[in-house]
Amino acid sequence: MSVESLISRWVREPIQKLKAYYVPDASGMIKLEAMENPYSFPQELQSEWLGVLSEISLNRYPDPQAVSLRKKMVDVMDVPEGASLLLGNGSDELIQLLMLALGGEGRSVLAPTPSFVMYEMAAIFTGTDFIGVPLKGDFSLDLDKMLESISQHRPAIVFLAYPNNPTGNLFSRSDVEAVIKAAPGVVVIDEAYHAFARSSFIKDVVKAENLLVMRTLSKWGLAGLRVGLLAASTKWIDELDKVRLPYNINALSQASASFALAHKKLFDQQAGQIIEARGEVMEQLAAMDGVEVFSSDANFILFRVANASDLYSRLCEAGILIKNLDAHGTPLENCLRVTIGAKEENEQFLHQFCRLME
Ligand SMILES: Cc1ncc(COP(=O)(O)O)c(C=O)c1O
Known part of the structure; x- marks a missing residue:
């Protein structure tokens, strides 16, 4: 029996119909699609942390x-x-x-x-x-x-x-x-x-x-x-x-x-920086013509534009990866989601976004 027939005979039907969770390749891009925190382990803790890891059997x-x-x-x-x-x-x-x-x-x-x-x-x-x-x-x-x-x-x-x-x-x-x-x-x-x-x-x-x-x-x-x-x-x-x-x-x-x-305090400080940056990005997006911005209490912002899928592709070409949620006839039609990144990443995103909206 071929693998295909074994799969079709034995894998439960709902699983056969599923698509595996897709994570796009972000190499070389400014990565603002996955709600990750832009800050890595605080620099001042790096060597102490590595010391802790070296003790593990x-x-x-x-x-x-x-x-x-x-x-x-x-x-x-x-x-x-x-x-x-x-x-x-x-x-x-x-x-x-x-x-x-x-x-x-x-x-x-x-x-x-x-x-x-x-x-x-x-x-x-x-x-x-x-x-x-x-x-x-x-x-x-x-x-x-x-x-x-x-x-x-x-x-x-x-x-x-x-x-x-x-x-x-x-x-x-x-x-x-x-x-x-x-x-x-x-x-x-x-x-x-x-x-x-x-x-x-x-x-x-x-x-x-x-x-x-x-x-x-x-x-x-x-x-x-x-x-x-x-x-x-x-x-x-x-x-x-x-x-x-x-x-x-x-x-x-x-x-x-x-x-x-x-070292919770340091991580909380980073979260505080993200909240502040979220306010700034939101303000700038909201000030643009043709952008509907939804309020956010998270580390990302959802917004709607006239032609989201096209804008998404053009942002990708410009090296900025955000999330395209556009699906015709759904509440997320023409919606995009951007994760708040580090200062330079947010600036790059806004710069390219403004350019493409003109
Ligand atoms: C609402 C919500 N819950 C859970 C998760 C998954 O988080 P974890 O990385 O802990 O699996 C996510 C990830 O984006 C999320 O958006």
Whole structure:
């Protein structure tokens, strides 16, 4: 039997229909498409950090429970008493792990659309139905539709990205609270962009039994480490920990993340710089004719122009890679998303953008 026939006979149909997550090649370009933090490990910490790494015994498996790292994270991330943390190889892995535990055949997960694509992808991986509830035109939650859909489908999980990706906005707190109250299953508030938002539900995980809050170190300048965290009451964490693969956080990541958390102030300063730059880029975009800019509490800005796909290609030709979200007949028609980079990168982007808009 050929590989093609084996695939068509044995790979589950929804997986055959999937396209692998595409990451464009950004070599030689100014890379503003992936919501990465432009700042690397602070220079003044480099040699101390390398010293920490040199102590690691790579012949040994890492601590399977990442005890020391989790302890530090509990303090730094304001995890309330009575709650614990589950760590994932990025929050992507936590999303998949939640689906493994709560999803599957005959179950559904619900999220507003557009939102982070991995919610739907992980649902497909695990044979879980995905229910998308469109956001309103201004990208706020359509609370009536959300409540109606929750009552109709009774999803095992509701995902709310707070702030939302790709739109950048924070949903209204009272809308989120209404969803938490109405959901029969769990509500996962995905606070991936928390460092730029200054609004959080993490303290509430011990108040609402069905509330779980997810964060990541990726947007805080450590995307290469692949460390995400889920905060919830200890009973939830103990239950979900059963489907986590042992040693999912490698030794280099555990040590580097612990080291970084001990220097939280420096990373927070970098986040502060990004917030400031976001204001400047937003102001300049908003001042241009033909650009509709959406407000952002994240490290990226969504905006709409007359011919997004064409502009996107021309920006690529000019060496600037942003994200093209343009899809005809959808709420993101003619929308582009730019990540806030370092000062020179933002200037280059604005310079080329202005030139192409003329
Ligand atoms: C809302 C949201 N959640 C989670 C993630 C994934 O983060 P991680 O790098 O921790 O897997 C992203 C990545 O862009 C995101 O936008």
